[in-house]
Amino acid sequence: MKNINIYLNFDGNLEDAFNFYREVFQGEYISLKKYMEMPHGDSLVPEDREKVMHAELKIGEGMALMGCDILKTWGQSITRGTNFYINITPDTEKEAHLIFNKLSAGGEVQMPLQRTFWGTIFGTVTDKFQTQWMINLTIEK
Template sequence: MASINPHINFNGNAEEAFNFYKSVFGGEFVRIMRFKDLASEEFPVAEHESNKIMHIALPIGKSVLMANDVPEVLGRTNENENRSKIVVSAESKDEADKIFNGLSAGEQIEMPISASPWGSYFGMFRDQMELNGW
């Protein structure tokens, strides 16, 4: 069965926020990746952004809270906005493909579903509610 996990975007303070969440919820981070960990010719990283969080995950019960810092090149994220990212975890690639393809049909795909650099099967899209500002 599919499960849903929240994902939060930050403007450079993801690590601070997640250390706070860890102090409240307990547990250990599943993974912490920094932008410098992915730096390459194809993915150059500015020195001042190299230690920012590319991906962080903290299990909370049966869910996983995840986040990243948004690179400056993508603009600042409004941390007070009411829109959210929703991460759907599936038990298989087939189930993930079915869910992703169903939810993203006719939508603006930002990243096609595929193996990610941080070890998961990942895709991203904007749905109509987000595109229309609902």
């Protein structure tokens, strides 16, 4: 396994928060993608287009803080204390499926592990102990 990072969810203020964290930790952005950049992003309601779909901020050697803004128009909400995921970056697709399947046993899959338009194999699951996990493996397109 390459690493494990914390993934935070925000209610529309991710960019402000991450700019603050960038200053605190002297970090640098690896990625900052807005919802309008996704396929059909222009069909989103205007207030959602500028929200952050995914951000990754390098904050140390081999460490990153990750996050996104939730979209209320998609039925998403934040409950403080559960507004984070533990993000796992496996070494291989086989390892990604193995870990995802084990975490899913007795839990609830929010997004099945699958290839995405942004160039990853990605899925989310809440395990049987209510811990939220992301599996996130970058692949070549």
